[in-house]
Amino acid sequence: xxxxxxxxxxxxxxxxxxxxxxxxxxxxxxxxxxxxxxxxxxxxxxxxxxxxxxxxxxxxxxxxxxxxxxxxxxxxxxxxxxxxxxxxxxxxxxxxxxxxxxxxxxxxxxxxxxxxxxxxxxxxxxxxxxxxxxxxxxxxxxxxxxxxxxxxxxxxxxxxxxxxxxxxxxxxxxxxxxxxxxxxxxxxxxxxxxxxxxxxxxxxxxxxxxxxxxxxxxxxxxxxxxx
Numbered sequence: 001x002x003x004x005x006x007x008x009x010x011x012x013x014x015x016x017x018x019x020x021x022x023x024x025x026x027x028x029x030x031x032x033x034x035x036x037x038x039x040x041x042x043x044x045x046x047x048x049x050x051x052x053x054x055x056x057x058x059x060x061x062x063x064x065x066x067x068x069x070x071x072x073x074x075x076x077x078x079x080x081x082x083x084x085x086x087x088x089x090x091x092x093x094x095x096x097x098x099x100x101x102x103x104x105x106x107x108x109x110x111x112x113x114x115x116x117x118x119x120x121x122x123x124x125x126x127x128x129x130x131x132x133x134x135x136x137x138x139x140x141x142x143x144x145x146x147x148x149x150x151x152x153x154x155x156x157x158x159x160x161x162x163x164x165x166x167x168x169x170x171x172x173x174x175x176x177x178x179x180x181x182x183x184x185x186x187x188x189x190x191x192x193x194x195x196x197x198x199x200x201x202x203x204x205x206x207x208x209x210x211x212x213x214x215x216x217x218x219x220x221x222x223x224x225x226x227x
Contacts, residue, residue, distance in 0.1 A: 020201035029057040103156035126175040138226035168216035
């Protein structure tokens with residue numbers, strides 16, 4: 001018996017961990033994959049690259065989404081030179097605004113935009129947000145815990161956790177989780193350590209292909225994480 005067709009949109013899938021998630025999904029013939037990014041040329045380049053991959057069997061389409069282009073550049077700059085240098089250059093208010101625009105607000109806006117389509121799904125609609133263990137308020141509140149990221153990033157990922165919970169409770173027919181892929185070698189951390197995006201993206205693919213865990217839920221490869 002053939003598997004039902006699944007439509008999956010991977011935001012930011014023209015590079016990094018998003019591209020690797022798309023690459024894994026492109027091998028599956030029952031997937032209708034929407035490659036998404038801000039730059040239409042780079043999105044199309046990613047699609048052409050996927051088509052040349054051995055074993056590409058998914059149906060490929062594109063979605064151009066420009067949530068906050070300037071903000072994303074500032075967040076990458078902050079990751080590259082350090083929070084202190086960025087605060088000195090542009091001020092703490094700016095880094096909070098720009099980081100939340102990319103890590104929190106953009107995710108919420110994208111989810112709201114796709115909810116009408118998700119609710120029409122007959123194969124178990126789901127939203128898979130990509131968060132971080134640094135967003136766990138339970139872990140951050142423990143005495144002696146040493147976070148591996150700055151206060152702005154932590155706060156933005158905690159906000160994403162809250163958005164995930166709110167989306168799940170407001171839309172019980174949609175399965176909503178947030179995942180922590182761990183430390184991954186990406187442009188955001190300037191390739192400062194961690195696993196290759198091909199490995200880090202596997203958890204995203206697993207939760208995209210089927211409903212796993214509870215909704216709302218917060219998970220990494222080892223299992224459930226505390227909010």
